[in-house]
Amino acid sequence: MDRLSVIGTVLALAALLGGSVLKGAGISGLWSPAAFVIVIVGTIAAILVQTPMDTFKRAMKIARWVFQPPSEDRAAMIARIVEWSSTARRQGLLGLEAEVEQQTDPFLRKGLQMVVDGLEPESIRQMLEIEMEGQEHRDTAAAKVFEGMGIYAPTLGIIGAVLGLMAVMKNLSDPSKLGHGIAAAFTATIYGIGVANLALLPMAAKLKGLINHQTQDRELIVEGLIAIAQGENPRNIEARLNGYLH
Template structure:
């Protein structure tokens, strides 16, 4: 189960991501055609292999296997949008606070097994077990921060790819020029070499600025949303442990909502 699913988010296709890629790459292709160029001039297999393989290799060297797997999993989520159940989670927490206020914390115990969110389930179990609030906060804040660091490491994979791709594109350009210089006497090979040189640069810069870096930024935003929901759950559990009034619990948890969610 992914982190997005654990946080109660249902995934749908993210139109903004797909539309952004269409507009970005489509604009480059349209500009090339308007300048009198042809699609075939941008279709260079050699340049594509150099940039793609070089970028992948550099990312693999700079990242751990775990970070690579996390980055790939998060990339799938970046191409989808999520319907957050954060407001339902608030309602759930407020209901538990009413029950605890009306009866006692022990009245929550029979319901813990039916709690949908794993983090909320663990927090409530700690509350029912009578663990000190400061200890609960220390335990789960550390857990939340650790999970956030792991997810951000996955996002960094794409940011790194955005940093490496332009440089790999330049390497492809240099290789193309080397090929050109080695065949100055054979004019039939000059055009192909020059094409690889310039197209490799286009591939590197465009993939970095239209795909890798924007993808990394979108993943970071989703990670922050996941963390914010986890912080809401922890805060709600601690307020239940402290015997807070359900109205106060609801008001404080609503502060975690964005203006759109409100």
């Protein structure tokens, strides 16, 4: 669980709700079914038009990374690679065959299988880098789904406010309805700007950072497996890969 994301979410809600209370609007003043339909439903509609189905599904799948990021212990991975390199030097590359099926990460399992099969190091690098770049591209496109929603939401909030003011203008002859109508109109603006800046845009930025971190983890794996395939000394491999710890 990412504590900073949890704390940030709680503080965002506290800031919005607390600010509404302190300003005298009250929590009930933030509720508006019309604003919800215009901003939230409208934002979802806009992003569905923009996004391919596969990308949207991937975005929904990685959304949980904001609170439960994929974790990889780099120190443990380096130790495992060094151990594999020692095994390969003692028993040959086929000595790692038993390790292949034990790997839960498809990327790591595929790379280790290629090493065991005796592929040329340059071929292993090319194939793994193509897969790594493809996955990074797919995940980045998924993260941009939330970025796109963060762009659309404020605009739809303005649309909601304009529609609300249009309704107010129709009731100018009844002053008792003006205050409530204007307040309801600006609620849509709060929905749009609030959802974008307190949720959607921070989510997109967080996911992009996690995707970059995951790519670096895979770069570590590639370098380690290539070193094993080349028969490098385990100590040299460890010294090189320790650079990824910082």
